[in-house]
Amino acid sequence: MRTLDRRRWVLTASVVLVVVAVAALLILVAGADPLVGIRGLVEGISSSPYRIGEVFVGAVPIGIVALTLIPALRAGVFSVGAEGQIVIGAIAATGAIFAVDQLFGGAAPGPVLWITGFVAGAVGGGVTALIPAFLAVRWRVNEILSTLLLNYLAAGFLGWTLRTWLATGEQTATPQSAHLPEAASLPLLVPGTRAHWGVLLVLVIGAALFVWRRSRSSARLTVFATRPKLALRLGATRTQVVYSTMLLSGVGAGVVGWIQVAGVNNRLLNSVSGGVGFSGIAVALLGSLTPIGIILAALFFSALTAGAVGMQSATGTVPASIAEVIKGVLLIGVACIAAYQRHPLAALAPAGAPTAADDGGGGAPPLEPAGEATAGTLVEAEHEGGRA
């Protein structure tokens, strides 16, 4: 155990070093001074309250998507459909807000419109997530592929929506919806920034999942990921696990769609999802599926994006897409670290053998930082199951 611990630290340190080295190398390749670049990065994040606010604004959607993905990833259900669920949630929220506002004769009070947007977004995202869940349960359609394909269908639907039934009446350069009614936008948390009340929502969701992680159902999902047959004895059927975890992640993504419309842009744009879905998965893994880790990782991702823009303007030559490269390297690095998390299966399984071979776990990743605790949880969980 101790050697594994040390290896993990060595690995973590090397991942950090590699990431820094890659960043420095890319800046050098772009013909800029890394120190100037780093100063630009720091300034891009922190030179004004507005910029600090932007980091939070960027972290909210990534954080919510990542947090609501915890149960799915814990159970080894690999849904990459957040992108499309955000889009459908945003369309549903925008449509519902306009409809309800019309019902009130254009003077609907704020709270009504907030609840409308929240519920419509959640329903839109949830329903979108139920499609791949149904396909996975009923016909064992690989959920990675079905969610990826649905993302493209959602994007097509958004394009059509913005040209037709939700299109703005004004002449605009890019397709977009009309402005939301004033009352529908989320109130600002800090004046002078764009940080809105959605920031608090992240904390609420994080706290809820923090509590949930200690619950019996969380333990059941962990068991499901590695030993579906044992999980069955604990009352976790494949159907129930796939539906519930994917529904939760879909609802989260749908709410993000509403937040992006009502909190950030105040209108529906083609770029509403903007890669948040994929960043969300990376952040969930980076935060090793713990709420606190995820919130920090989301802030880090958002800061990286904002900082890269600062770096671009400070150096003049380094493209802001450097952030995407660093995120990719980081994700690969995190996967390496996760492999050394003393998971019994990760340690035992030969490299060539599938780890979740005994049921349709869909290639369950041995990710959770269970370590010694896993053995305990398994025994306890079985015990509880026996009593129930």
Next chain:
Amino acid sequence: MSLDLWVAILAGTLALAAPLVLAGIGEGFVERAGRINLGIEGMMIMGALSGVWAGSIGGPLLGLAAGILVGLLLAIGMNLVVYRLHANEIVVGLGVTMLGLGLSTFLFQLWIPSGTTNVTVQTITGSGNGPLAGIPVIGPILFGQSPLVYLAAVLLVAAWAVMRFTRFGLAVQAVGTDPASAALRGVRVQKVGASALLLGGALAGLGGAVITVGTIGSFTPDITAGRGYIVLAVVIMGRSRPIGIALGALLFAFLQSFALLSQSTSVTLPSEVYQSLPYLVTLIVLVITSRSQMRRLFRATRAPEAENAQDARDAGAGTARTR
């Protein structure tokens, strides 16, 4: 719709299918070996960028070679991380895709800063005037294509032969079906899996280069537009078999070609419907194949024990693999 239009659509189908088939052949080997490469999208787009870059220096053939090389390098890195460091291959695959998309955009913006004109390279075009290209209808569709289309067809047959008749092909299948038994019989599981992954990477890079060097002639960020994922879907739909992969790729390419060319005609559907159609049909076919796969699995459950265990393993990997 006129006959000419249909000829153009079908000719475009073959051209659009070539990169999918090339990358699909590679991924077919990877999945037959019981693995999955979610980094195809990243490998393809890096291949597309390096293809144009090398193509602008030393001509299209060098571009194709550069595409292969870059795909191979990414696969070597991925292999190292997945096999040596035992990282989860789905996560690493997503990471490689993220890295590829980001790095290609980064390097492209360095190479051609915004505001300057994009570089266009000479493409590998079909001769178009061979003796057979003169045949009406069939000529332009089958015999007026770029040499890369024929290359894809040849590699498809070669992949079938390798899988069927060579030691390597049998080893790949053995490793994918039952790694433990394969290891007992002296197959080196890691080595075979690594070879399959490297082959998959090289062909994904080539597929990416074919998109730019073969047809378009220039690079733009996100030019692959999710084709790496389509390759994954096509391979799973085609049950990792060359013929299935070819049919799946042709179906997707046909719908794409149809979407590109039929918008100008009298059929008045929203353009988004045409653009979404390839993805929708892919999803539907995926559902149909998964369903028939599951039916077979249920039938096999009543069969003897040995088969039972094997089928359960097939389902466990979540991919369509045949025994």
